[in-house]
Amino acid sequence: DTAVSQTPKYLVTQMGNDKSIKCEQNLGHDTMYWYKQDSKKFLKIMFSYNNKELIINETVPNRFSPKSPDKAHLNLHINSLELGDSAVYFCASSQEYGRVAVETQYFGPGTRLLVL
Amino acid sequence: RKEVEQDPGPFNVPEGATVAFNCTYSNSASQSFFWYRQDCRKEPKLLMSVYSSGNEDGRFTAQLNRASQYISLLIRDSKLSDSATYLCVVNYRNQFYFGTGTSLTVIP
Numbered sequence: 001d002t003a004v005s006q007t008p009k010y011l012v013t014q015m016g017n018d019k020s021i022k023c024e025q026n027l028g029h030d031t032m033y034w035y036k037q038d039s040k041k042f043l044k045i046m047f048s049y050n051n052k053e054l055i056i057n058e059t060v061p062n063r064f065s066p067k068s069p070d071k072a073h074l075n076l077h078i079n080s081l082e083l084g085d086s087a088v089y090f091c092a093s094s095q096e097y098g099r100v101a102v103e104t105q106y107f108g109p110g111t112r113l114l115v116l
Numbered sequence: 117r118k119e120v121e122q123d124p125g126p127f128n129v130p131e132g133a134t135v136a137f138n139c140t141y142s143n144s145a146s147q148s149f150f151w152y153r154q155d156c157r158k159e160p161k162l163l164m165s166v167y168s169s170g171n172e173d174g175r176f177t178a179q180l181n182r183a184s185q186y187i188s189l190l191i192r193d194s195k196l197s198d199s200a201t202y203l204c205v206v207n208y209r210n211q212f213y214f215g216t217g218t219s220l221t222v223i224p
Contacts, residue, residue, distance in 0.1 A: 033212075041201065043160065043214040056211055090159055094212075104150060105212060107159035 003027050006091050006108035013081055014116055020077045021111045023091030031055075032074035033092040033105065034066060043090070049074050081115045088112050119143060122204050122215035130223050133194050137218045139204030140186045149180055151189045152203040154217065160203055163189075194222045 004025045013019055025032060033056075034046040047066045048056035054066070063079040074091060091108040122139045129135045141149075149166035164171065166178040166187050177190040187204055199222045204215035 031210075035214075040216070041154075042216050043203070045211065045213075048211070104162045104165065107161070110159050 004091060004093055004106050004108040006089075006111050008111060009109060010112050010114075012114045012116065015081055015083060017081050018077070018079045019081060019113075020075055021089055021091075021113075022073070022075045023108055024073050025091075025093040025106070025108075026072065027093055027095075027106060029093040029095045029106075030071060031094050032068065032071070033094075034074065034076050035090040035092060035107075036060075037088045037090060037110075039087070047074075047076075081113075083115050086113055086115045118215075119208070119213040120204055120206050120215040122218050124216055124218060126219040126221060128221045128223055129194055131194055131196060133222075134190065134192045135194060135220060136191075137189045137202055137204075137220075138186055139188070139215050140184075141204075141206045141213070142185070143206070143208045144182070144185060146185075146206045146208045148207040149187050150205040150207075151176075151178055151187075152205055152214075154201045154203055156200075160214075163202070191220075194220075196222050196224060198222050 007022050031050045033048045035043050037043045046060050049068045052068045065077045068074045088110045090110045092105040094105040120141050151163040152160040153163045154160040164173050166180045170179045175192045179188045201217040201219050203217045206213045
């Protein structure tokens with residue numbers, strides 16, 4: 001039974017299109033994240049939500065908009081896709097305890113986005 | 117300056133060898149520390165947490181040196197299946213910071 005799932009696994013699209021990636025976790029965690037891993041394999045935080053509330057919003061273009069309908073889901077919508085958006089996008093979740101020293105993160109399998 | 121720095125490698129070692137990775141972090145108030153493993157085209161997975169007193173899990177030993185702000189991972193008796201990228205992760209103010217990873221290839 002998958003703990004953190006993402007759809008789609010692969011996404012190939014043209015520049016200028018709008019696309020969404022969905023993420024769901026069944027671990028009962030309060031916090032969910034989106035990361036981008038570029039071609040150099042560097043994993044960088046994009047957004048973090050705690051109980052549907054945005055708590056981290058790193059410097060990403062405002063073409064990227066996260067949405068959390070409930071604490072088990074965190075979706076990522078990308079407008080006007082650009083070549084530089086090509087990367088692997090990972091969703092993750094973790095449990096916080098009193099906002100101190102969160103426990104480990106569990107990652108989804110990733111969505112490989114290729115913008116042509 | 118990056119929050120977490122690692123030597124990217126690659127480290128190519130023969131089976132049975134002992135290999136060590138180090139990682140430094142910039143923020144002295146960092147709260148928790150981890151090593152993750154990432155296989156090719158897969159997601160990162162927790163290998164082990166790192167505790168102040170040092171901890172061991174089978175062939176893997178992790179150490180934390182808060183004074184010098186570095187974390188280490190020692191792998192003894194390397195197996196072919198240990199080939200992967202090892203990511204050093206530091207938590208500061210409830211945000212996870214990842215190193216760029218160290219690539220390990222264990223050769224038969």
